[in-house]
Amino acid sequence: MSEDKAPKSPTRREFFRKAGLGAGALAGAVAMGDAVASNEAKAAEAAPKSQGYRETDHVKRVYELARF
Amino acid sequence: MGHSHCTTVQGWKDRGAIPVKQHVHVLEAAQRLGIPLTREDLLDEVAPRPPEEMWRAQCYMLLARLLAAPPDDALLAMIRELGDDDTEFGQALHGLVAVARQANSRTVREEYHDLFIGVGRGELLPYASYYLTGFLHEKPLAVLRGDMQKLGIAAKEGVAEPEDHIGALCEMMAGLITGAFGEPASLDVQRSFFETHIGSWAPRFFQDLEAAQRATFYMPVGRLGRIFMSIEMEAFALAA
Numbered sequence: 001m002s003e004d005k006a007p008k009s010p011t012r013r014e015f016f017r018k019a020g021l022g023a024g025a026l027a028g029a030v031a032m033g034d035a036v037a038s039n040e041a042k043a044a045e046a047a048p049k050s051q052g053y054r055e056t057d058h059v060k061r062v063y064e065l066a067r068f
Numbered sequence: 069m070g071h072s073h074c075t076t077v078q079g080w081k082d083r084g085a086i087p088v089k090q091h092v093h094v095l096e097a098a099q100r101l102g103i104p105l106t107r108e109d110l111l112d113e114v115a116p117r118p119p120e121e122m123w124r125a126q127c128y129m130l131l132a133r134l135l136a137a138p139p140d141d142a143l144l145a146m147i148r149e150l151g152d153d154d155t156e157f158g159q160a161l162h163g164l165v166a167v168a169r170q171a172n173s174r175t176v177r178e179e180y181h182d183l184f185i186g187v188g189r190g191e192l193l194p195y196a197s198y199y200l201t202g203f204l205h206e207k208p209l210a211v212l213r214g215d216m217q218k219l220g221i222a223a224k225e226g227v228a229e230p231e232d233h234i235g236a237l238c239e240m241m242a243g244l245i246t247g248a249f250g251e252p253a254s255l256d257v258q259r260s261f262f263e264t265h266i267g268s269w270a271p272r273f274f275q276d277l278e279a280a281q282r283a284t285f286y287m288p289v290g291r292l293g294r295i296f297m298s299i300e301m302e303a304f305a306l307a308a
Contacts, residue, residue, distance in 0.1 A: 013120040015306060019299045020155030021123035026130065 136235030138180035163288035199269035
């Protein structure tokens with residue numbers, strides 16, 4: 001899966017900015033790394049678990065077959 | 069590294085970034101050559117995503133963190149500092165900030181329990197299978213598992229809960245956007261995933277959350293989610 005090749009969207013950025021996402025409201029607010037680390041710490045609680053996704057073994061095998 | 073990779077490495081130099089899915093090979097090669105190199109060293113080399121895509125990913129992660137588990141004190145403290153503006157989204161965020169200022173992690177944990185866990189079941193069942201068929205562990209979950217396999221997403225081991233939970237799905241969307249599962253997914257792939265697993269039911273769930281009897285802190289979470297879903301759907305339609 002490569003980078004999206006759609007027309008580089010000033011339109012898309014403008015749309016989201018106008019919708020309020022870019023107003024600095026979330027800027028720096030939720031670091032991905034922090035989110036995963038925090039969720040992993042909660043793994044023992046009763047809440048449904050959604051954290052810690054990783055490459056499947058199937059995908060790893062595909063990469064291994066393609067190696068040097 | 070063999071001859072066949074000269075082109076690839078040159079390509080990485082040219083673009084100034086090493087694709088995430090190559091990291092395991094680079095790390096293994098470094099290990100064989102005795103070069104100290106860690107995954108953290110490589111993360112700086114991942115091509116950055118455009119800001120609008122990071123905004124989306126941050127929204128999904130915020131929702132994921134709030135829905136997968138009740139927020140701890142650290143997350144509440146962070147939410148209290150969020151800014152807002154006079155857009156519908158900004159106002160929903162303002163509402164969340166306001167309740168975060170009134171709440172503490174204990175009261176929110178109790179509310180979360182009543183809403184989602186309860187005795188036997190909570191007030192709400194935030195699962196795609198439930199909203200789409202009336203039952204848990206249904207075809208939507210099977211379809212999701214198939215797509216997760218294709219996309220290289222694996223559920224964490226030892227987890228009892230089905231993966232079609234709204235918190236899990238939000239985390240998957242964030243990962244597709246940022247490239248956490250290998251490389252950032254194209255908009256077409258994102259749209260397909262969204263429409264199949266989220267757009268078909270999550271707006272209704274967020275509406276239900278907003279209206280839920282036991283929702284105080286989670287009422288603005290529902291509102292924020294509902295508005296964000298609309299934004300996502302409109303954006304996907306624009307990019308079609």
